[in-house]
Amino acid sequence: MGEAAEGAEGEAAEGADAVRIHMVPPCRLIVRATAGARVIGKQGASIKAIRAHAGAHAVRVLQDELPEALKRRQECIVMISCGEESTLRQAVSMVLDRVFDRSGLPDAADRDRERPHVLDVIVPERAGGGIVGQGGERIRAIIEELGCEVQVSREPLAGIAGHKRVKLLARDRNPIEAALWRLQSTLKELVGTEVLTPEHFELREALLSEEDQLRLKARNDAEAAGRGEVPLRVLLGQGEAATVVGKLGANVARLRDLALVSIDDAESPPFDPAERICSAAQATLAQRLRALRLVLGDLATRNAAIAREEDSAQDRESERTPEGLRQVQVRLLFPGDRWDELAPQLETERQSFPEVTLDIQEPQVVFGQPALLRSIGLSGPEEAVALCGWRLHKALEPWELPEPPPRSERTEEEERPKGKGKGAAELERRPEVQNSQGKGPAGPRIENAMAGRTESVFPPARPREAMPPTTADTFPRAADAYRDVLYRADGGSALGAQPMLIAVRDFRIAKYLASEAGIASKAGVKLLARPSEAGAPAILEIHGPVEAAATACYFVQLQLWLEGALGKE
Structure with a gap:
């Protein structure tokens, strides 16, 4: 899909049977489209100046080549790759000059106002454990020594296979720049120990499953008819917006890993000038539900902090309530011109969620015209409120998944790892429990970190004796046990000629694991769900190489444990 990027060079050692690749890992950044335009400059002046110092192909800004999921979110990728580390540093510094340039802001006061600096770095998913470090030591070191917040996304990069954001x-x-070079140093170390290979740095479009393709077509048809996606809008009171944004924008940064998120002034009337609207759009409804859960979690934490200040015994008791069951109150905004589609669902929600109180705002008239947005107040346990909001949006977007993804087991602290407490490396290995955009096998190559390399991002698995030494990124012991069993069952072959069959207590769970959990894309396997017959349990089939199947078994085990821990029926 794009030209191969420079950034690696081969050197043949005398008497060696193979060529050893000495690679300077490329630096790949995700920036807003406006920042990407500044890197290019007027008539390409800026990018030409950078290339004059670093090389003719050292910097590329990927825009049209990107999957729709990134383009919809108004993002682009800046690729910086050089054969020499010193040249790479110079090129990255020149790119950051443009990314963080605020001289173009029209308001002088806005230019001088203190704003947090935010930078998204693309890393191979396989590098996650090495970046986090044993017990989170590497992230903790960056936070404590450099004063830079680090968030390793649990989500695959939307539309691109095998990569994630940091x-x-x-x-x-x-x-920011010092932390970036810590990350690059870790990537270089992982390349040196062969945990990462040049293929891991290839950017390939993640192909959608057949079901996702059908949903995308239905969504596009609805948009053409004026009945497309409805942004999830949360009306925030004074003080609540600051909580959702978080220190240095850390909380809203999590939301922007999931969707195109903005926090804007509420137009008044009918809203109060002090109110704000948090909007999440250009993402699947599953992702927008996850964003809503995070917002509700932040608001519940804020309520608990206020309760501590007031020193109320009743509120101290509520502070010990588990996440998901804490009481919250929120107002969601829906387009007034689609109220006729939404109204029939309201009574259904009252019956489905008796613990949630619905407060439906009467139609407002602004300057003689109906207001564009109407609000529905929801109050009750945070997870019930989130699911009620999901169902209301589902009534307007019938093509979306028939069931919402389950709530993640992660706590708020784990969502924003500080390098303290529970081992961040362990958290990094846990499976995703939500559907993600761009799942499935890798599609056409977008960029390649090695000139002339065109191999698949999922090469055949190697036998165990050919695997690299154990590192922080290799399987946990449970997955190693699965691998031993599968390796013997396959007659010593690593190719996985026979599918692995797992008995699951009902077809609903088997179908969820096969189509929604993200296990297939994370492990590089194909999953099929077979319904129960004649009283026998449902079956989950895992097709793929032994190494990939072992990973999938481990993820399935954790997902089934999570279902039991959450009390799913």
Whole structure:
């Protein structure tokens, strides 16, 4: 899909049977489209100046080549790749000059106002454990030594296979740049130990499953008819918006990993001038539900902090309520011109969620015209409120998944790892429990970190004796046990000639694991669900190489444990 990027060079050692690749890992950044335009400059002046110092093909800005999921979110990728690390540093510094340039802001006061610096770095998913470090030691070191917040996304990069974001946040540019080079140093170390290979740095479009393709077509048809996606809008009171944004924008940065998120002034009337609207759009409804859960979690935490200040015994008791069951109150905004589609669902929600109180605002008239948005107040346990909001949106978007993804087992602290407490490396290995955009096998190559390399991102698995030494990124012991069993069952072959069959207590869970959990894309396997017959349990089939199937078994085990821990019927 794009030209191969430079950034690696081969050197043949005398008497060696093979060529050893010495690679300077490329630096790949996700930036807003406006920042990408500044890197290019007027008539390409800026990017030409950078290339004059770093090389003719050292920097590329990927826009039209990107999957629709990234383009919809108004993002682009800046690729910086050089054969020499010193040249790479110079090129990255020149790129960051443009990314963080605020001189173009029209308001002088806006230019001078303190704003947090945020930078998204693309890393191979396989590098996650090495970046986090044993017990989170590497992230903790960056936070404590450099004063830079680090968020390793649990989500695959939307539309691109085998990669994820690492978000860096700080008040100034210098900690961001220092943290970036810590990450690059870790990637170089993982390349040196062969945990990462040049293929891991290839950017390939993730192909959608057949079901996702049908949903996308239905969505596009609805948009053409004026009945497309409805942004999830949360009306925030004074003080609540600051909580949702978070320190240095850390909380809203999590939301932007999931969707195109903005927090804007509420137009008044009919809203109060002090109110704000948090909008999540250009993402699947499953992703917008996850964003809503995070917002509700932030608001519940804020309520608990206020309760501590008031020192109320009743509120102290409520503070010990588990996440998902804490009481919250929120107002969701829906387009007034689609109220006729939404109204029939309201009574259904009252019956489905008796613990949630619905407060439906009467139609408002502004300057003689009906208001564009109407609000529905929801109050009750946070997870019930989130699911009620999901069902209301589902009534307007019938093509979306028939069932909402389950709530993740992660706590708020785990969502924003500080490098303290529970081992971040362990958290990094846990499976995703929500559907993600761009799942499925890798599609056409977008970029390649090695000139002339065109191999698949899912090469055949190697036998165990050919695997690299154990590192922080290899399977946990449970997955190793699965691998031993599968390896013997396959007659010593690593190719996985026979499917692995797992008995699941009912077809609903088997179908969820096969189509929604993200296990297939994470492990590089194909999953099929077979319904129960004649009283026998449902079956989950895993097709793929032994190494990939072992990973999938481990993820299935954790997902089934999560179902039991959450009390799913």
